[in-house]
Amino acid sequence: MKQERNPSDLPGWLSRLLGLFSREPQDRQALIEILRGSEHRNLLDPDVLLILEGALHVSDLQARDIMVPRVQMDVVREDASPQEIIRIVVESGHSRFPVVGSDASDVRGILLAKDLLACFSDVGMDNFDIKDVMRPAIFIPESKRLNILLREFRASRTHMAVVVDEYGVAGVVTIEDVIEEIVGDIADEHDLDEEENIRQHGRNRYTVQAITPIAEFNEFFRTELDDGEYDTIGGLIVSAFGHVPARGESITFHGFNVRVLRADKRRVLLLRFERAEKPEPDG
The missing domain is CATH 3.10.580.10 (CBS-domain)
Structure with missing residues (x-):
């Protein structure tokens, strides 16, 4: 007869990961929060977390x-x-x-x-x-x-x-x-290099390098963001958050839904911009 393994006999990292799932998540957002907690505790590699979130996110998207x-x-x-x-x-x-x-x-x-x-x-x-x-x-x-x-x-x-x-x-x-959409951009020998600051993906989604000058952002999106205090779009986004955001954090910013795709402890690196849907006028 096979004997069940005592949880105390499991490796420490596995025991902690199982502990995070001791309460079954009630919805997708709760599951994502558990996964993010695992990444913060160094149980998941950040790139693995990004892929898992992408896999969950992809079912919400259409062609x-x-x-x-x-x-x-x-x-x-x-x-x-x-x-x-x-x-x-x-x-x-x-x-x-x-x-x-x-x-x-x-x-x-x-x-x-x-x-x-x-x-x-x-x-x-x-x-x-x-x-x-x-x-x-x-x-x-x-x-x-x-x-x-x-x-x-x-x-x-x-x-x-x-x-x-x-x-x-x-x-x-x-x-x-x-x-x-699951693993992030896949660069090949024909893709433009990192000097391309803004890339369009589909009808309404864009990836924007945080170092993109505000003037370039304004010209591309026909916006009028103020560049008096900050030079780059990353500086404006950090200011809007009020702190250096972690990957996966999002904010509504001047008509855009903005999500941080890549960041470290000191700065944001890559952002996803989606134009916010305008509410339907009341009939």
Whole structure:
């Protein structure tokens, strides 16, 4: 007969972690607070906490929240020449492209750069026909929740979906976009370097380096924040908090919901800005 292990025999860190869960959390926020408490007690690595919070957060997001809007999509026209397609692939650095007809709202399929190279190797440019290599496009509603979308990406082994709304094609979303919501930005050799202070993610979400000059922030967002006392957006945010905030803390600031994504004990490093939803006018 297997003997149950006495809690006092467990390693100290594991015993403390189990103690945090001695009372079952009643809602998601309570669970997050337990996880944050574990990180403060050095039971969880900060990066692990960020991933756990991201995994909990992703089920609240929909495809519309992170998609690349149609006007910003890098596309390949169905009638483009091989030379033009190669130019687009090289300049964009992407590996997947919607293939469109007359315009970006007319998506015919998806082109993978690796399929393009294999085709050129087999048949050459003279006999190239994009219909021979493009794959079927997957269309999803803009309301598709990201946790469900990630499951479908894995099941279908596809990495890109076309997002549609009531008017037609609204944008595209990739499996990398979804994963970045969980683990944070994934930099690759084609991503811009750290000198890019403001990056847009989807329709209404932005990551902002704390060292971003207030003048640059104002120009980007068309705001009029005062730069008389502080030079950077990080300085304004710390002042609004009244203390150096820890990662995960959030605040409403001049029409934005601001969340601290990266910070240390002395300063904030990276912030997420979302424009606050305007309340619906009373009928």
